[in-house]
Amino acid sequence: MHTxxxxxxxxxxxxxxxxxxEVAPRADAFERASTFPRELxxxxxxxxxxGLPFPEEQxxxxxxxxxxxxxxxELSRAFLALGLGLSVHTLATWGIDTFGTPEQRRRFVPDLxxxxxxxxxxxxxxxxxxxxxxxxxxxxxxxxxxxxxxxxAWVTHGGVADRxxxxxxxxEAGARGISAFVVxxxxxxxxxxxxxxxxxxxxxxxAQLVFEDAAVPADRLLxxxxxxxxxxxxxxxxGGRLGIAACAVGLAQAALDVATTYARxxxxxxxxxxxxxxxxxxxxxxxxxxxxxRAVMLSVADRRDHAAGIGPYAGRDDAGTGYxxxxxxxxxxxFATDATMQTTLDAVxxxxxxxxxxxxxxxxxxxEAKVLQIVEGTNQIQRLVIGRALARG
Amino acid sequence: xxxxxxxxxVPDTAGEKKLDPNDRTVDRDGVESVLCPVxxxxxxxxVRLKEKHGAEVTxxxxxxxxxxxxxxxxxxxGLDAAVQVTDDAISGSDALGTARVIxxxxxxxxxxxxxxGNQSADARTCLVPAAVGELLGVPSLTFARYLEVNGDEVVxxxxxxEGWDVVSAQLPALVSVVEAINEPRYPSFKGIMAAKxxxxxxxxxxxxxxxxxxxxxxxxxxxxYEFEPRPPKSxxxxxxxxxxxxxxxQLADWxxxxxxx
Ligand SMILES: Cc1cc2nc3c(=O)[nH]c(=O)nc-3n(C[C@H](O)[C@H](O)[C@H](O)COP(=O)(O)OP(=O)(O)OC[C@H]3O[C@@H](n4cnc5c(N)ncnc54)[C@H](O)[C@@H]3O)c2cc1C
Numbered sequence: 001m002h003t004x005x006x007x008x009x010x011x012x013x014x015x016x017x018x019x020x021x022e023v024a025p026r027a028d029a030f031e032r033a034s035t036f037p038r039e040l041x042x043x044x045x046x047x048x049x050x051g052l053p054f055p056e057e058q059x060x061x062x063x064x065x066x067x068x069x070x071x072x073x074e075l076s077r078a079f080l081a082l083g084l085g086l087s088v089h090t091l092a093t094w095g096i097d098t099f100g101t102p103e104q105r106r107r108f109v110p111d112l113x114x115x116x117x118x119x120x121x122x123x124x125x126x127x128x129x130x131x132x133x134x135x136x137x138x139x140x141x142x143x144x145x146x147x148x149x150x151x152x153a154w155v156t157h158g159g160v161a162d163r164x165x166x167x168x169x170x171x172e173a174g175a176r177g178i179s180a181f182v183v184x185x186x187x188x189x190x191x192x193x194x195x196x197x198x199x200x201x202x203x204x205x206x207a208q209l210v211f212e213d214a215a216v217p218a219d220r221l222l223x224x225x226x227x228x229x230x231x232x233x234x235x236x237x238x239g240g241r242l243g244i245a246a247c248a249v250g251l252a253q254a255a256l257d258v259a260t261t262y263a264r265x266x267x268x269x270x271x272x273x274x275x276x277x278x279x280x281x282x283x284x285x286x287x288x289x290x291x292x293x294r295a296v297m298l299s300v301a302d303r304r305d306h307a308a309g310i311g312p313y314a315g316r317d318d319a320g321t322g323y324x325x326x327x328x329x330x331x332x333x334x335f336a337t338d339a340t341m342q343t344t345l346d347a348v349x350x351x352x353x354x355x356x357x358x359x360x361x362x363x364x365x366x367x368e369a370k371v372l373q374i375v376e377g378t379n380q381i382q383r384l385v386i387g388r389a390l391a392r393g
Numbered sequence: 394x395x396x397x398x399x400x401x402x403v404p405d406t407a408g409e410k411k412l413d414p415n416d417r418t419v420d421r422d423g424v425e426s427v428l429c430p431v432x433x434x435x436x437x438x439x440v441r442l443k444e445k446h447g448a449e450v451t452x453x454x455x456x457x458x459x460x461x462x463x464x465x466x467x468x469x470x471g472l473d474a475a476v477q478v479t480d481d482a483i484s485g486s487d488a489l490g491t492a493r494v495i496x497x498x499x500x501x502x503x504x505x506x507x508x509x510g511n512q513s514a515d516a517r518t519c520l521v522p523a524a525v526g527e528l529l530g531v532p533s534l535t536f537a538r539y540l541e542v543n544g545d546e547v548v549x550x551x552x553x554x555e556g557w558d559v560v561s562a563q564l565p566a567l568v569s570v571v572e573a574i575n576e577p578r579y580p581s582f583k584g585i586m587a588a589k590x591x592x593x594x595x596x597x598x599x600x601x602x603x604x605x606x607x608x609x610x611x612x613x614x615x616x617x618y619e620f621e622p623r624p625p626k627s628x629x630x631x632x633x634x635x636x637x638x639x640x641x642x643q644l645a646d647w648x649x650x651x652x653x654x
Contacts, residue, residue: 007586010582010585010586011582011585014579014580014582014585017579018579022579043579046578046579046581047579047580047581047582048581048582048583048584049582052582061582061583
């Protein structure tokens with residue numbers, strides 16, 4: 001059993017030191033160069049930070065999801081592309097570790113957990129975004145393996161990842177006809193399109209994967225069974241969405257930090273602007289939203305952790321997570337990312353003209369916040385997920 | 394190969410340093426103590442020897458019980474064990490006194506190579522590694538900006554003002570490293586957790602055969618009688634640039650007067 005609070009304190013000290021001295025000062029340069037910060041990710045691996053919520057036999061630290069999310073928050077506070085990068089990496093790794101056969105888990109997971117390889121998750125397609133089950137990428141059975149044809153879209157780490165979790169259709173139309181494959185970057189028949197040109201998060205490449213008659217061996221069919229793909233994709237997203245909430249909390253905290261520091265120093269009408277109630281109330285609301293977002297994220301994480309081990313929810317099963325957290329995770333993602341959108345917008349306002357310039361990071365935070373309302377299910381889709389859960393009762 | 398890394402606890406280098414008016418030694422109350430930043434480089438070098446040659450690395454710290462977190466911090470980089478020499482009589486030792494304790498502690502341990510930092514971030518005397526070498530009659534290769542072990546030989550690049558010399562010695566030997574030697578890594582999370590249960594042996598002066606009278610403030614070869622706080626910064630001179638070029642001349646004169654140019 002872990003002595004959790006102490007372990008968590010040591011871990012957060014390590015991460016805060018690293019984020020403050022190694023990550024934050026370099027974020028802007030990586031953004032401007034549109035370069036994925038691979039050396040920072042490699043360093044996370046060497047510090048044992050790429051496998052926190054994974055079992056020890058896979059090289060992980062078997063830490064609660066709560067602790068992992070607090071680490072994501074700290075990294076995202078310093079540099080969203082890195083925090084979100086670790087979140088997406090974990091999303092893919094979790095799917096493979098949770099649904100892989102024992103042989104697949106041994107073969108594909110340890111290098112991801114150790115951060116030697118970078119993971120990615122390919123569900124969306126050009127014509128199947130919110131309605132992911134309508135995907136058209138096909139995996140045809142061919143002798144001992146499969147032939148993949150089609151285009152996956154919007155893949156975070158597309159072109160820089162080493163290992164992709166790819167959803168493709170092996171059977172009938174709809175969710176039940178989808179399977180999941182573990183595909184490596186050197187897969188013959190796989191090419192990566194040039195990265196998308198985006199509003200923000202330039203250091204996190206987003207690209208299409210193009211499969212043309214790509215021969216994927218059958219031992220890369222995740223779980224060793226056809227038809228599990230959509231369930232794998234959705235179960236992975238439960239944790240993934242908590243990860244996005246953590247990214248949002250970190251980003252909001254960064255925006256709040258910048259705005260508060262500025263408001264204490266900037267003087268107008270003979271006093272620091274934070275002493276004008278109109279500004280102080282804006283900051284108070286930003287701080288309150290951020291605190292509330294963090295609270296929702298951690299409360300849902302705790303339910304997930306209890307389910308995985310001890311506590312009142314033990315024994316309830318939901319696709320390997322132990323407790324139906326699909327709707328609560330959607331709520332955390334929805335609440336935190338909407339809150340962060342408003343908070344980053346307000347941070348620009350607090351800085352006035354300076355906030356609109358690239359001399360300060362507030363404008364970057366604003367551009368970055370927007371993507372969090374879109375990825376891993378738009379916030380409309382989160383509401384749809386929550387609404388359906390309510391309808392089922 | 395057995396390697397020892399002596400490490401030091403120092404007041405936080407970012408904080409304000411003060412002397413204690415009673416015994417005129419460094420005042421540690423109210424200042425956070427940290428692992429000497431120079432030791433991050435000596436530890437990194439030891440970790441590399443571990444990775445390359447499978448060296449077994451032991452941390453050695455001279456200091457009171459309250460310095461134990463510093464020992465654990467040093468261990469968190471993946472080192473194997475620690476020895477801490479703790480004794481009230483050590484307090485106030487000068488460089489030679491410290492060297493005596495380290496030398497005796499080393500005599501009580503097994504090792505092939507000792508990797509020091511070239512100086513500590515608080516005292517900055519650069520004396521201890523060479524003094525320990527003298528006391529033990531073992532070669533000390535100081536100011537290393539490169540270190541390599543081949544069989545039973547250690548080779549270093551010894552840094553000086555005009556470049557460096559290539560110096561080698563048979564093991565056992567002592568080395569002190571400068572900060573240019575490497576880029577220290579961060580400890581890993583698992584390293585931090587594992588450090589808590591690594592073996593730590595605490596020894597007293599009697600255990601290592603040092604006479605109380607040979608160390609401490611009383612045995613120090615220099616005595617501090619008086620000290621004063623640094624005077625506050627003076628206002629400085631403001632040079633106005635009127636566009637005539639007079640300001641540049643004034644600046645140049647000032648720099649020449651202060652011997653900056
Ligand atoms: C930077 C970035 C990184 C990404 N990374 C990944 C990744 O790593 N892997 C991956 O698989 N995908 C990734 N995505 C894709 C992302 O998940 C999709 O963009 C998202 O699911 C929306 O799909 P879409 O873009 O096709 O929008 P659409 O589905 O076309 O939606 C357009 C609009 O219609 C709304 N809408 C659609 N259906 C409904 C409905 N039923 N009710 C109400 N509103 C609806 C949406 O909310 C949205 O506002 C990424 C996207 C971006 C921008």
